[in-house]
Amino acid sequence: MLVGAVAICTVPTRTHAEEPIRLQIIGGLAGVTQYTKIEQPFWQSEIGALSAGRISATIRPLDAGGLRNQEMLQLMRLGVVSFGTALLSVVAGEEPELNAVDLPALNPDVATLRRTVSAFRERLQTVLRDRYSIELLGIYVHPAQVLFCAKPFKGLDDLSGRKVRTSSVGQSELIAAIGAVPMVLPFAETVAALRNGVADCAITGTLSGYEIGLPSVTTAVHSLALSWGVSIFGANAGHWDALPADTRETIRQGVRRLEERIWAQAEEDTQRGLACNAGTAVCSGKLERPMVVVPTSTSDEARRRRLLAETVLPRWFERCGQDCVSSWNAYLKPLHAIEVTAP
CATH class of the missing domain: 3.40.190.170 (Bacterial extracellular solute-binding protein, family 7)
Known part of the structure; x- marks a missing residue:
């Protein structure tokens, strides 16, 4: 059902060559x-x-x-x-x-x-x-969406048990597979949730995270892009x-x-967002304390590929069906070299 839009739909007429x-x-x-x-x-x-x-x-x-x-x-x-x-x-x-x-x-x-x-x-x-x-x-x-956390962490393996703000079903499935607890929260509530301990971490854009003040309530930000x-x-x-x-x-x-x-x-x-959070670039506002930018380790990369093969892709196939299985195999499996069998 379409809500919030009322229109009279007509068949478009062809525009003549010189008409504005x-x-x-x-x-x-x-x-x-x-x-x-x-x-x-x-x-x-x-x-x-x-x-x-x-x-x-x-x-x-x-x-x-x-x-x-x-x-x-x-x-x-x-x-x-x-x-x-x-x-x-x-x-x-x-x-x-x-x-x-x-x-x-x-x-x-x-x-x-x-x-x-x-x-x-x-x-x-x-x-x-x-x-x-x-x-x-x-x-x-849009700029990369990455992980900000209130307490220090060294990589994806450190997130077990932490409450993580997410913004989509796919992100929530990923976070749950890591062993963390996903919480779907509106972007506008992110800072308050971290400040009040409702959330321990949040996934959001590198620059938008800086602009809303995440450096005041978090200490570390991961360089690994989780979505875009x-x-x-x-x-x-x-x-x-x-x-x-x-x-x-x-x-x-x-x-x-x-x-x-x-x-x-x-x-x-x-890149500017990461630099702003780390205090290595001149950015708007005053940075209370520089954040630690956590580099993507070989362990993170291996975990990322396992999460794709074992959780992200199988769950996507469940929601989408054979069309997605066929599309993955035809267009994206040759590029990413991840073999997945639909459940």
């Missing part, structure tokens, strides 16, 4: 660098320059205006949203296969994430077009196909460059 094009965009999350410094300026001004003034756009963030993030695939399929963004970890409740590229512990660094997305991009295009009538235009990423907050940007296929071919090409090329900038910013923010 006005687009309505649902972008990424409000308040983050990706949206404020990259997406918003691109749609508000840069797309006009790229199209010699023919294309104009309005943009608003994904988490504003009453749209439910969980329903973005259906809203785009119906044409309620003509151009929109969907967070894969959120829409995975409806379509688990889409989150193949950002399964917990699959991509320990951005280089691995790039290879994963490249290997699976064709499959994402097919699933979105065939099942939801969505034309995939871009794949975006991957999202897709696409268009309702009917609206897309109704646009002139040259307009589609201008948008596609522009979004391709936009994607490259977002990835570069995410990589930069991941």
Whole structure:
């Protein structure tokens, strides 16, 4: 059931060659660098320059205006949203296969994430077009989500028994398999939960963790990326196909460059976040005490691969079924060299 969106859906009419094009965009999350410094300026001004003034756009963030993030695939399929963004970890409740590229512990660094997305991009295009009538235009990423803890730790093996704030089912399954206790808490409650002892650790972004004040309530942060907050940007296929071919090409090329900038910013923010928490970079705010950045050890890497083979992938297969088994075997098993048999 779609909640919070009312619209009259009509069949898109084909735009004539010289008519001005006005687009309505649902972008990424409000308040983050990706949206404020990259997406918003691109749609508000840069797309006009790229199209010699023919294309104009309005943009608003994904988490504003009453749209439910969980329903973005259906809203785009119906044409309620003509151009929109969907967070894969959120829409995975409806379509688990889409989150193949950002399964917990699959991509320990951005280089691995790039290879994963490249290997699976064709499959994402097919699933979105065939099942939801969505034309995939871009794949975006946020800075790495890592583990912050109030008490010192040396690696994943030290987390048994600790209460860990998570933000998704997949993260919770991973943390439980480590022997810790997962707690799904809203981002806004993270600092208070750590300060009051409700949680011992939290998974969140390296830079966002610094910005909300985690160094004041935690002492150590792991360098191992547990997930990345991957999202897709696409268009309702009917609206897309109704646009002139040259307009589609201008948008596609522009979004391709936009994607490259977002990835570069995410990589930069991941490293900057770790440096800010460690007190080795000049950052906004005052750091009460430098945090210890825990490096990824050979033991952590071995544990990560076991968790994928024994917990993350089998549980994903259970939620998704044979489609995910087939997709893993065809697209991602050759890259990650992890053999998993569906339960």
